[in-house]
Amino acid sequence: MPSHPRRVTRALLSVSDKSGLIEFAKALGGFGIELVSTGGTAKALKDAGLRVDDVSDLTGFPEMMDGRVKTLHPNVHGGLLAIRNNAEHAAAMTAHNIKAIDLLVVNLYPFEETVAKGAxxxxxxxxIDIGGPAMIRAAAKNHGDVAVVVDTTDYSLVLEELTRHSGMTTYETRQKLAAKAYARTAAYDAAISNWFAATLNNDTPDYRAFGGRLAQSLRYGENPHQTAAVYRTPNVRAGVMTARQVQGKELSYNNINDTDAAYEAIAEFDPKRAAACVxxxxxxxxxxxEGSSLLEAYKKALACDSTSAFGGIVALNRPLDAEAAKAITEIFTEVIIAPSASDEAIAIVAGKKNLRLLLAGGVPDPRDKGLLVKSVAGGLLVQSRDNAVVDDMELKVVTKRAPTAAELSDLRFAFRVAKHVKSNTIVYAKDLATVGIGAGQMSRVDSARIAARKAEDAAKELKLPAPLTKGSVVASDAFFPFADGLLVAIEAGATAVIQPGGSMRDNEVIEAADKHGIAMVFTGTRHFKH
Incomplete structure (x- = not known):
C-alpha cells in the first residue's frame, strides 16, 4: 500500500498554458474526479464537452476586476489548506460549507515570456499572477493531503499515480510535487523582482533572488566527483542556452562553460564587418x-596556438559554411557554435559523430545589459556584465608617436580579445589575428613573457623565420604597474600598445614607450576577468 494515500475527489484547474489540458482533464474525469475551473480554462474544458463547475459557484462571487479577483476566497483556500484528519479543521469546513480540493493544477501567468518579448x-x-502563487503555496504547504501540479510535464506522472493507486496519490509523490511547486513560485518571484530592479535602475536591491528551470542534468561538474546541472534563466540573450544541438555527444559542464566563453568573445566581432573565429x-x-571568410579567419586563429586548439571550442560569427566545416573537422574539436549552418556544412560535421554542433540562432550583442552571479562562502557576488566595447571608447594617444591606421585597427582588435582573456592578460595581435596570448598570471610580466613564448613556439611549428610578434601590437586588460611588462612586449617586437592607463607610474611607462619609439593609447576602461 502507498504511504499516507489520499483519494482525489475534486480538482481545481486554472492554467495559462493549456497544452495537454483537455486530455488530462478527461483522464481525471475518468477517475470520477469533480472538476472546478476558472475563466479561460473553464471555457476550454466546457468547449471540449467536459462537465466543470466555475470557481464562482464555489465562492459565491463572480470573477471581477478583469479576472484579478477570482480564487482569493476562504472556500478555495480553506479547501486547499484544511488538514483532513484534524477535527477542528473538519468542523470548520462543515460549518462554512467548504469542500475539499485534493488536486490543484496551476501554471502561472506568462510573466517571463511577456518581459522577454519586450512588452x-x-x-x-x-x-504578474497573484491568485496562482497563493493557491500553489497553500496546496504545497498542505501536501500531506493535497497534490499540486505546476508543470504540464507532470500530467502523466499524476495520471500514472492515480492509475497505480486506484484514484489516490501517495505522500512521496505529493511531497515531490510540493517541492517543485515552491521552486517554481520562487523562480517566478525572482523574475519579477529582478525585472523591477532593472526597470528602476536599482543595481543593489535590499534582497536579490535568482531562479531558473532545469535545462539538463549533467554527468558531472568540472571533475567527476562533482554533481552538476544547467538551468535556463529568463534571459533571451543569444548564446549557448538558446542554441539547438544538431549533433554530437551530450554537453558536459566544461563544454557549456567553455562554449559560453567562446560565444561571448565572438560577440565582439560584428559579422557585417568581417568573418571572425574564436x-x-x-x-x-x-x-x-578576423578574415574575408570563415575559412580564412579559422586558419589565422588556429595558427596562433594550434597545440592548445586541439580539443577546443570553435565559435563563429557567421553561418557555418562547407569550407570552414571541412577545415575545422580536420583536427579534434569538442564543440562548434555558430548562428546557423548550411546543409552542406551540417553534413560535413556529421562525419564526426561525437563533435557537438550548436546553432544559436543569432550572435550576442556585446552591449547587452545583464547580471553575472558568482557564489562565495555564505553569499553571492553580483555584478553587471562587462558590456564596454572598444568601438565606443575615446582612445587617447599618450606617446610622441601616434599609431598608424593599421596599428590602430590591430589595437582595437587586440583589446576586444583581451576583454575575454582571464587576468592578468596580454594579447599580441597582427593583421587582425592574435599571435600570442598570455592569460591568468599573477604577474603581468609573466603574461607578456608567456604570450611571447607561445608566439615563438607557433613560429617554429609554422617554420617562420621569426615570431609574428615582430611588428605586432599588444593589448593589456589593465594598466602596466611598472615599465617591465611593456619592455618585455617591446623586446618581443611590439610596435604599439593599448592599455587602460591609470597607474601611479603611467609617466614611467610612457617614457619607456617614447624611448623605444613605439605608440601607446589609453582606453580609460579596464577589462579584468577573473
Whole structure:
C-alpha cells in the first residue's frame, strides 16, 4: 500500500498554458474526479464537452476586476489548506460549507515570456499572477493531503499515480510535487523582482533572488566527483542556452562553460564587418582572428596556438559554411557554435559523430545589459556584465608617436580579445589575428613573457623565420604597474600598445614607450576577468 494515500475527489484547474489540458482533464474525469475551473480554462474544458463547475459557484462571487479577483476566497483556500484528519479543521469546513480540493493544477501567468518579448510596463505588471502563487503555496504547504501540479510535464506522472493507486496519490509523490511547486513560485518571484530592479535602475536591491528551470542534468561538474546541472534563466540573450544541438555527444559542464566563453568573445566581432573565429580552451581564447571568410579567419586563429586548439571550442560569427566545416573537422574539436549552418556544412560535421554542433540562432550583442552571479562562502557576488566595447571608447594617444591606421585597427582588435582573456592578460595581435596570448598570471610580466613564448613556439611549428610578434601590437586588460611588462612586449617586437592607463607610474611607462619609439593609447576602461 502507498504511504499516507489520499483519494482525489475534486480538482481545481486554472492554467495559462493549456497544452495537454483537455486530455488530462478527461483522464481525471475518468477517475470520477469533480472538476472546478476558472475563466479561460473553464471555457476550454466546457468547449471540449467536459462537465466543470466555475470557481464562482464555489465562492459565491463572480470573477471581477478583469479576472484579478477570482480564487482569493476562504472556500478555495480553506479547501486547499484544511488538514483532513484534524477535527477542528473538519468542523470548520462543515460549518462554512467548504469542500475539499485534493488536486490543484496551476501554471502561472506568462510573466517571463511577456518581459522577454519586450512588452511595455503595464502589460508586464498585468501578467504578474497573484491568485496562482497563493493557491500553489497553500496546496504545497498542505501536501500531506493535497497534490499540486505546476508543470504540464507532470500530467502523466499524476495520471500514472492515480492509475497505480486506484484514484489516490501517495505522500512521496505529493511531497515531490510540493517541492517543485515552491521552486517554481520562487523562480517566478525572482523574475519579477529582478525585472523591477532593472526597470528602476536599482543595481543593489535590499534582497536579490535568482531562479531558473532545469535545462539538463549533467554527468558531472568540472571533475567527476562533482554533481552538476544547467538551468535556463529568463534571459533571451543569444548564446549557448538558446542554441539547438544538431549533433554530437551530450554537453558536459566544461563544454557549456567553455562554449559560453567562446560565444561571448565572438560577440565582439560584428559579422557585417568581417568573418571572425574564436577558439577557446579552458575558458580562455587561444586563437582569435578576423578574415574575408570563415575559412580564412579559422586558419589565422588556429595558427596562433594550434597545440592548445586541439580539443577546443570553435565559435563563429557567421553561418557555418562547407569550407570552414571541412577545415575545422580536420583536427579534434569538442564543440562548434555558430548562428546557423548550411546543409552542406551540417553534413560535413556529421562525419564526426561525437563533435557537438550548436546553432544559436543569432550572435550576442556585446552591449547587452545583464547580471553575472558568482557564489562565495555564505553569499553571492553580483555584478553587471562587462558590456564596454572598444568601438565606443575615446582612445587617447599618450606617446610622441601616434599609431598608424593599421596599428590602430590591430589595437582595437587586440583589446576586444583581451576583454575575454582571464587576468592578468596580454594579447599580441597582427593583421587582425592574435599571435600570442598570455592569460591568468599573477604577474603581468609573466603574461607578456608567456604570450611571447607561445608566439615563438607557433613560429617554429609554422617554420617562420621569426615570431609574428615582430611588428605586432599588444593589448593589456589593465594598466602596466611598472615599465617591465611593456619592455618585455617591446623586446618581443611590439610596435604599439593599448592599455587602460591609470597607474601611479603611467609617466614611467610612457617614457619607456617614447624611448623605444613605439605608440601607446589609453582606453580609460579596464577589462579584468577573473
Amino acid at each position: 511595455d510596463y503595464d502589460d508586464c505588471v498585468e501578467n 577558439i577557446v580552451k579552458h575558458a580562455n581564447p587561444c586563437g582569435v582572428a
